[in-house]
Amino acid sequence: MADRRSPQHPRNLAFKAAIEQCRDMRIELVAERLDLELITASGWASGACPKCGSAGHTPGSGPVDRFNINLSDGGFFCRKGCDDAKGSGAIDLVMVVQGVSFKEAVRYLVGDVSYTVTEAELERQRAARKRRNDQAERNKANRRQEAIELARGQWMRARGEDRAPLRDYLALRGISRRALRDLPVVLRYLPDYPYELRRKIDGRWRTLELHRGPVMLAAIQGDDGKFRCLHQTWFDLSRPKGKPEILLDGVRQTNKLTRGSQRRGAIRLITPPKFTTLVMGEGIETTLTAAIAGREIFGPDTAYWAGISLGHMHGKFARVDGKRQLGQPDLEDERAFVPPEGVRRFIFIMDADGKIEETRTKLEAGLRRAKAQCSTCQRFQIVEPAKGQDLNDMLMGATK
Ligand SMILES: [Zn+2]
Structure with missing residues (x-):
């Protein structure tokens, strides 16, 4: 019989396999199982902190809640700085929310881990995880390319549009025509442009139009000088500093968004x-x-x-x-x-x-x-x- 402390012992192999399984889990589903009420937007799930209970938004900086999970890498933290509400991945999240040990968290996620498993089975699971990760990477790259194409389309649409309103907006920000003789070519204008956010509502993705109005578009160029991303600043000349009031559920949103890959x-x-x-x-x-x-x-x-x-x-x-x-x-x-x-x-x-x-x-x-x-x-x-x-x-x- 193999030594219980040996990494080859069936129990230890089984536990390793269980850890592999946990690493494979989608963090948002784990959060759901833990009854965390989170809102998902632009790659983040946010809500009240499971440690300090702190909820609420940071004024002016968009839909930001105290507790945030990065859906692409599983990292999470509390904006209020709770030291014990920090970590990465499903196992850490269970440890934090349930206040349990590493082993207990693995058991919570996969149930009984007393079954035995061979080294070959473990290897198979690892390979399968790698394949899924590679596929996810490819999907992400495709979505990024699509976003760049969409952004480029908007940028082209604004070509030839009279940029005079940008002068008025910049003047409201203390940048006068006299001080800045040439308006940079990387800035363009569109008069009637939608401010859209993607939100998951009742389990389905929807596009919400929160605002519509004049926008300053800016080209973001990559290190090769090529257009990669569109920076969008909505403005309203009738308001202080030209900042429009854009609200979501009564909470003021940032007036700047990007589209594409930075x-x-x-x-x-x-x-x-x-x-x-x-x-x-x-x-x-x-x-x-x-x-x-x-x-x-x-x-x-x-x-x-x-x-x-x-x-x-x-x-x-x-x-x-x-x-x-x-x-x-x-x-x-x-x-x-x-x-x-x-x-x-x-x-x-x-x-x-x-x-x-x-x-x-x-x-x-x-x-x-x-x-x-x-x-x-x-x-x-x-x-x-x-x-x-x-x-x-x-x-x-x-x-x-
Ligand atoms: Zn907290």
Whole structure:
């Protein structure tokens, strides 16, 4: 009889097979079994936190609940920072929600694991899981390509449309015609454009149109310069700062959405033929403001690109013993932004609308990624705006 502690012991093989089975489970179905009430949108399932019970939305940042599960990799966390509501995958989720051990969680998911299993059977299960994962990857790639094509179609539709309303919108954001002589070619306008969200309602996917109105479209170009994604900013000239009120169940939604794949992309607002300095803000407005303010400071060989989102600028963080290391980039991340070869000086402009210290640390990961992956990049900087103001606010104050 084999040693009970031997990995070849039938009981241990059976347990390994059970773990394989758990890893195969779709996290949203496990969440359902655990009676978590979650709303699914754009690859995330969100709802009240099973640990602190905290529910609710973060104003202005869209349909964000406290507890969030990433449906593509199974990672989950509580936005309120519950340390014990963090993890990855079905087993972790059961451990967190039920407060049980690893073994108990596996039993909860697959039932009795006392049956025996051979090494060959285990291998077969692993191979089957790999095949399913590969197929899922291919499906994902196809959907991504479809999204890019759809985005390109909208971008083409806006060709030739008079862009004067964009001038009016940017003026509301403190960017006057005089300060910005040429409107970037990567910006286009459509007068009547739907704001749509995909939501699962009663188990079926539906497209909800929450709003319709003027939109500023921006092309997001990949590292090969090709169009990959459409950035959409809805605006309303009759409202403060031009921001329309877009509501879902009474909760204010962000007025910006992207469509397509952001992989390594940026909104290349101002790109001189030869540039050695790259200045990057998060949004279009902040970056254009930096371009106006920076003309004297950085000189003519400077490009100004918008980085789309903070997350895209810093990318994934390295993990040590499963813990995220803010400030240290995961160099395997193939999606986050990296400056093109030829850039010597890379500067992030920070928005001041979040936690300053934390944002700075996160952005340092982006600079370290640039240092590791762009061979010409030598100098790095993070520009922090004055307390409580973003650059855009500062310029607005200066033009009053
Ligand atoms: Zn919590």
